Amino acid sequence: MRLLLSSLFLKSPFEGLQRHADKAKECAQLFKEAAVCHVEGRCKDFDALTDQVARMESEADSIKRNIRNHLPRGILMPVDKFQFLQYLGEQDKVIDEVEAALYWLSFRPRGLPKEVAPDFLHLVDSVIPSIETLAELVRMAMDFFRSKSEDQRKKMKRLIQDIRQHEKEADLLEQELKGMVFRNIQDALVVFHTVRLVEIVGDIADHAQNASDRMRAMIAK
Amino acid sequence: MDVVILSIATLIGLYMAANIGANDLANAMGTSVGSGAITLKQAVLISIIANTLGAVLAGGYVTNTISKGLINPTLLAADPNKLMIGMLVALLSAGICVHLATLFGLPVSTTHAIVGAVVGFGIVSVGPGAVTWSKVLSIAASWVISPVAGAGIAGGMYFFAERRILSADDPERQSGRYAPFLIFIVFLVLILSLIFQGLKNLHLEIGFFWTILLTIPCAAAAGGFGRFWMRRQMHTGTHVRAEQAGYSSVDRIFAQLQVLTACYIAFAHGANDVANAIGPLAAIFAVVKSKSVALSVEVPFWMLFIGGIAVGGGLLAFGTRVMDTIGKNITEMTPIRGFCAQFGAATTILVCSRLGFPVSTTHVLVGSVVGVGIMRGMGTLDLRVLKNIGLSWIVTLPVTILLAMFLYKMLAIFLL
Secondary structure, three states: OOOHHHHOEEOOHHHHHHHHHHHHHHHHHHHHHHHHHHHHOOOOOHHHHHHHHHHHHHHHHHHHHHHHHOOOOOEEOOOOHHHHHHHHHHHHHHHHHHHHHHHHHHOOOOOOOOOOHHHHHHHHHHHHHHHHHHHHHHHHHHHHHHHOOHHHHHHHHHHHHHHHHHHHHHHHHHHHHHHHHHHHOOOHHHHHHHHHHHHHHHHHHHHHHHHHHHHHHHOOO | OHHHHHHHHHHHHHHHHHHHHHHHHHHHHHHHHHHOOOOHHHHHHHHHHHHHHHHHHHOHHHHHHHHHHOEOHHHHOOOHHHHHHHHHHHHHHHHHHHHHHHHHOOOOOHHHHHHHHHHHHHHHHOOHHHEOHHHHHHHHHHHHHHHHHHHHHHHHHHHHHHHHHHOOOOHHHHHHHHHHHHHHHHHHHHHHHHHHHHHHHOOOOOOHHHHHHHHHHHHHHHHHHHHHHHHHHHHHOOOOOHHHOOOOHHHHHHHHHHHHHHHHHHHHHHHHHHHHHHHHHHHHHHHHHHOOOOOOOOOOHHHHHHHHHHHHHHHHHHHHHHHHHHHHHOOOOOHHHHHHHHHHHHHHHHHHHHOOOOOOHHHHHHHHHHHHHHOOOOOEEEOHHHHHHHHHHHHHHHHHHHHHHHHHHHHHHHHO
16 A cells, blocks of 8 residues: 555644643642642641652653654644744643642641741642643644634633733732741741742743743744 | 557556556545545545546546657657557556555655656667657656645645635634635636546637636636535535534535545546556557557547546555545544645646646645645644655656666567
């Protein structure tokens, strides 16, 4: 058989990207659970949840490598390959930061100072929707690059705006929380740990926004 | 001996035709099956009918090129047997080459193989002077230009569709609005091709004025009917098959338009590729019939018909598996993408057929798919395939030339 035409078509890397985004979404849910668990201080599952996130991060890395390794030179995609890889990189950093935040939390098993704990959970809550929206964004991108529907593009632009809004909220919360830490806590070690932790969680929203910006560039007319 | 040679040539010609049907036509129609526009059975039916019509009505020009355009027949006038054996060798060499390509799944074009083989026998039987090098060079140029032209037309069509239909606020309404225009264009090229090629075969030639007078109203009528049909489909609810269930309303409309381009590409395939099998056979038949090297003998109508049927038979017998495999592998080929790619390929092939250039349907289709891809309209395409096609261009010609030279020398020992 001479199947020249079918040998022209490669498997879409967006399928891998979707799996990667779904991993990020699962990590986000586990992250929230673990953060609540750690802050409340009564939970015994924190280490198990951290391990689960670490395992997922490793799986996501494997998906990322698989996508990169199967995008050789001579391929033509519906989007710029460079932008696609940048998107993947940012989405991967989201998972990395989730893992880093959990590790950072684990470094002080006694939990966070009571003064900042509620606001910290508020900050965690504010970054979760960004990660979850990324998965939805990739799903919509797969449809968009197939249909090129303007309606779909508009919906995606709205989601991207939502992510920006979440990032802005997370930024504000991050600054407030840092101020609160410096005002209320005297122990330098606790200040350093908490500020760094807050920055890492803030970075999750930053990377989610960076990813959505890359997606915006990919769907530009 | 003449009858023996004719019989052997007929068998090889039929094998070639069946192989063309099983591979080249199957590749061309696989696009429609892959997009879900038509079922496998419909693809087979459309292929057999449209391909045969293409061969009969528009296949004469390319067949003439293969049978008497590549080598100067006057130089063989003194010994018609040389032409007869040479064409048999050409068929045999191309047949072996195509058979091996099919066996190992190589992107070898039947067209390139037969052109190389005819050139090879010309060189060895009379000398390099027997080959009409200007024609060979223009054909070689057409092999490069035709995929590029297909890419240009398909890419342009997709660009238009994306800007005017897909990106519009109401794509369904825009599809209904532009579909008649697209049908008009398809019919315009088809009717022009029928008039310029088909009527010549029927010895009915009309002037430019009458051509325009006949073509535009007919194409407009087809477009008008298309408009009526689209509106009816939109109002009554487009008939959705299981394969189309996941499609957008635009794709469902284009799935219906793609039935048209499926017929279009099968017709174009018949007009161009049937000549690869029938061209040498026509030359042998002319020698057997006239006992001389006749320059003015036209390709018999029935021969093109048999060629078309043999190609269809090949598709029916062996091509369904190819179509099925392609259909499953190219799920990225939505109806609108398939429409653009097939339109670009079929238009290019028909223009090449009119100019008498034997081009590879599959390579032109690959070019057209890449053209849509360049406009960011396809899924992920592996452009390394183009390198393989380039390699096949470089390898097929010398291999078939040398094989034909060798086989001619061998046969000449016994038969001349």
